[in-house]
Amino acid sequence: MTTGTRETFAETAADIVRSDDRAAIVYAEISGQLLSEIEAEHPERVLNVGIREQLLVSVGAGLALSGLRPIVHTFASFLVERAFEQVKLDFGHQDVDGVLVSTGGSFDIASGGRTHQSPGDVALMDTLPGWSIHVPGTAAEVDAVIRHGMRAGGRHYVRVEEHQNDTSSARILSGDNGFEVVREGRSGVVIAVGPMLTDTLAAIEGMDLAVLHAATVRPFDAVALRSAVDRSTADVVLVEPYLAGTSAWAVDAALTRMAHRTLALGTSRERELRKYGTAAQHRRAHGLDRSSLRESIARFIDEG
Numbered sequence: 001m002t003t004g005t006r007e008t009f010a011e012t013a014a015d016i017v018r019s020d021d022r023a024a025i026v027y028a029e030i031s032g033q034l035l036s037e038i039e040a041e042h043p044e045r046v047l048n049v050g051i052r053e054q055l056l057v058s059v060g061a062g063l064a065l066s067g068l069r070p071i072v073h074t075f076a077s078f079l080v081e082r083a084f085e086q087v088k089l090d091f092g093h094q095d096v097d098g099v100l101v102s103t104g105g106s107f108d109i110a111s112g113g114r115t116h117q118s119p120g121d122v123a124l125m126d127t128l129p130g131w132s133i134h135v136p137g138t139a140a141e142v143d144a145v146i147r148h149g150m151r152a153g154g155r156h157y158v159r160v161e162e163h164q165n166d167t168s169s170a171r172i173l174s175g176d177n178g179f180e181v182v183r184e185g186r187s188g189v190v191i192a193v194g195p196m197l198t199d200t201l202a203a204i205e206g207m208d209l210a211v212l213h214a215a216t217v218r219p220f221d222a223v224a225l226r227s228a229v230d231r232s233t234a235d236v237v238l239v240e241p242y243l244a245g246t247s248a249w250a251v252d253a254a255l256t257r258m259a260h261r262t263l264a265l266g267t268s269r270e271r272e273l274r275k276y277g278t279a280a281q282h283r284r285a286h287g288l289d290r291s292s293l294r295e296s297i298a299r300f301i302d303e304g
Contacts, residue, residue: 005160006103008139010034012146013071013101017042023071023150024063028056030074031103053078054086057100061090064098069150075109076102076118076159080125091155092128098156099149105161106242106267107282114274119267123246125157126218132177133218134158135194135241140168141215148175161241163279165198169213177216179224185210188235188301189228193217193247196239196288203293207301209237217247222254234260235304237297241288243267263300265293 010031016023017038024045027035032048039046045068049055053074060072072079079102080087091098106119125133132154134145142160149156171180182197187208192200197213204211210232212224217240229236236251244266251262267286283289287296 002164003139005136005139005142005162005164006031007034008142009073009101009103009146009160012143013073014038016071016147016150017045020069020150021045022067022069024060024068025071025073026056026060026063027072028053028074028078030078053083057083057086058090060098060100061086061094061096064091064096065094069153070098071101071146071150072098073101073103075104075116076106076121077104077116080121080157081118084124087125088128092130095130096155097153099146099158100156101146101158101160103160105159105163105279108162108279110277110279110282113276114272119242121242122157122159122217122240123243126246130155131218132156132216134177134216136160136172136215137165137195137197137213138168139164141172144173144175145215148177159194159242161195163195163241163283165195167198169215172215177219177221179212179214179221181224181228182211182213184231186232188237188304189225189232190237190239190297191225191247191251193238193240196241199288199290200239200293203290204297207298209297209301217250220247220250220254222250225251225254229255229258229260233304234258235263235301236260237263237300238265239288239293240264240266244269261300261304263296265296 060070063070109116136142245264
C-alpha cells in the first residue's frame with residue numbers, strides 16, 4: 001500500500017521536533033489527528049491555533065523571531081491564499097526563516113468545493129522574493145524535502161498533494177534540488193513537475209522527447225534546461241500540477257538568448273470548474289490526465 005504524503009509530512013515533522021529542540025510545528029486544526037501524539041509530547045513547541053490561518057502564519061513567524069525554526073501547516077488555500085499578507089509581511093518583510101507545508105494541492109479535496117482548491121498557490125508564492133518552492137512527487141520526497149529545508153535554513157514552501165509518482169528520485173532523496181534528467185530525446189524537452197512525472201512518461205511513450213523532473217521549481221534550474229535544449233531542440237513543454245504557465249517566465253528567462261517555443265500545461269486560467277467531482281476528474285477536465293497530455297504534446301511537437 002502506498003504511503004500517504006500527508007501522513008508522511010506528519011511523521012517527518014514529529015521526528016524533527018523530537019530530535020531538534022529548536023524545531024516547532026504550528027497548525028490550524030488541519031492534520032490534528034496526525035499531530036496529536038507529538039503535541040502531547042511537546043505542547044510548548046507544537047501549537048494548534050484553531051481555524052485562524054492569519055494567526056497561524058503570524059505565530060510561526062513569531063516563533064522564528066524568538067529563535068525557533070517553525071514548520072507551519074494547513075491546506076494550501078488557507079496557508080497561501082487566505083494568509084498571504086502574513087506570509088508576505090511576517091516572514092518575508094521581517095526576513096525570518098521557516099518551512100511552510102501545505103496539503104490539498106490544487107483539488108485533492110474536490111468534495112470541499114472551491115474554498116479548498118488552490119491551483120494558484122505556487123504562482124502567488126512566486127511573487128515573493130527569497131522563497132524556495134518545492135513540489136515533491138512522492139511521500140519519500142516529501143520527507144526528504146522537508147528535512148532539507150529545515151537543515152538548510154531560509155524560507156521554504158513545500159506543496160504536498162496526494163497524487164504521487166510510481167517511484168521516488170534518488171537524486172531528490174539525497175538532497176539535490178536540481179532538475180533530474182530522466183531520459184534523453186531529440187524532438188523537444190518536457191519538464192515534468194512534482195507528481196506529474198509518471199503520467200507524463202506514460203503520455204509520451206514512443207515520442208523522442210527528453211524529460212527533466214523538477215521537485216524544486218524555485219530556484220529554477222536554468223542550467224539544466226539549457227543543457228537539455230542544447231542536446232535536443234528549443235521546443236519546451238511544461239507540465240505543472242497547478243496554474244498553467246506558472247513557470248513559463250522562468251523558461252523564457254533561461255532561454256532568452258535563443259529562439260524557442262513553450263507549451264505550458266496545467267490547470268486552466270480561462271475557466272473555473274464549479275462541479276465537485278474527484279481529484280482525478282479535475283485533472284482530466286484540465287487536460288492533465290495521460291490521454292489529454294499525449295494529445296496536447298503530440299500536437300505541439302507536430303506543429304513545430
